[in-house]
């Protein structure tokens with residue numbers, strides 16, 4: 499029977515980055531994905547533009563993936579403005595407040611995935627098997643295993659990175675709290691005649707949210723969040739109707755706007771697993787925590803999850819202890835719960851406050867915006883969280899990084 503030290507289920511951004519993090523170890527790693535190789539080595543554009551924090555950038559560099567990203571595909575986000583309703587008043591953040599070159603960097607998701615594949619491909623200790631549907635999995639005290647259609651493979655540690663709707667998490671008996679926002683995001687790229695000055699706009703219009711993220715040149719990523727039934731009717735608009743609607747909603751701030759490419763639709767469901775571990779088993783990436791995209795933290799947290807788990811494994815190798823022990827897994831779970839719970843519930847609170855159009859909620863968000871704008875320490879703290887330049891105080895405690 500075939501045996502590996504670590505089996506990773508899912509060759510998405512979380513699974514591949516975890517494999518890269520184990521590159522300089524003696525571990526034999528198998529990555530399984532149900533999709534064909536061509537969709538992993540050459541992923542197609544999916545409309546997602548990922549806003550990476552500085553910490554994520556460092557992490558991508560460390561695992562050897564950033565080197566595979568063409569800098570023409572990276573756009574700095576130097577400022578961000580939040581608008582509420584029709585008001586011209588905005589809550590603004592800029593890189594001066596953070597003493598950084600940029601608040602974050604926007605990179606297309608398919609470019610990140612391709613770079614991670616290029617980083618994994620030459621690794622001699624990592625095997626990638628595509629078209630591999632996991633039909634069953636289980637674990638006991640001494641090992642874990644997966645069943646494919648025609649074989650069973652064992653390992654010391656089994657890690658699932660198979661998306662927020664992870665079937666393997668469910669099979670291992672891990673419950674998750676799911677928040678169906680009953681809203682969908684339409685994402686696409688648009689060109690415009692006026693420059694964006696590398697400024698991201700988040701407009702909480704009544705009934706819908708419009709986010710505009712600066713790409714290279716006069717091009718932006720557009721994210722329209724609306725109720726799921728309205729999303730379907732927006733998808734039926736012609737390209738011209740859609741473009742002119744967005745242009746009007748932005749009150750011409752970006753001049754004439756044209757749709758560039760396809761409009762992608764994503765139903766929005768937030769997921770937080772109740773536990774991240776079981777015997778010789780852990781979940782990482784969206785399988786652990788699937789965020790609402792409004793705070794742009796999904797993959798940033800995914801990168802952190804794999805890094806936290808990999809660091810624990812590397813420490814165990816150095817000490818000569820079991821890489822699948824419950825003590826190791828519990829340390830991973832404790833650290834990742836600490837960093838994701840506040841972010842997950844905080845994001846859901848923001849979504850609740852900014853998508854609730856009752857009179858009370860409108861007053862509350864106007865007050866929140868003015869308070870945040872006028873209280874310098876609060877604004878600095880929000881900016882630090884956005885950029886992840888400074889880690890929260892509890893993450894600085896010994897043993898927590």
Ligand SMILES: Cc1cc2nc3c(=O)[nH]c(=O)nc-3n(C[C@H](O)[C@H](O)[C@H](O)COP(=O)(O)OP(=O)(O)OC[C@H]3O[C@@H](n4cnc5c(N)ncnc54)[C@H](O)[C@@H]3O)c2cc1C
Pocket residue numbers: 507508509510511512513530531532533545546547548549550607630631632659660661662665666683685764782783784785789791794795796797798799800
């Ligand atoms: C509109 C939108 C905008 C976003 N913007 C941002 C942003 O600005 N910043 C940010 O940090 N994040 C953002 N995100 C979130 C980010 O895209 C996700 O967090 C990230 O893609 C999750 O990666 P993952 O590897 O955990 O899962 P996935 O990307 O879902 O990959 C899962 C992999 O597992 C495989 N798989 C599934 N089931 C099986 C199985 N049974 N057996 C084998 N393989 C399996 C799949 O084929 C796939 O390759 C955004 C998301 C959306 C929808």
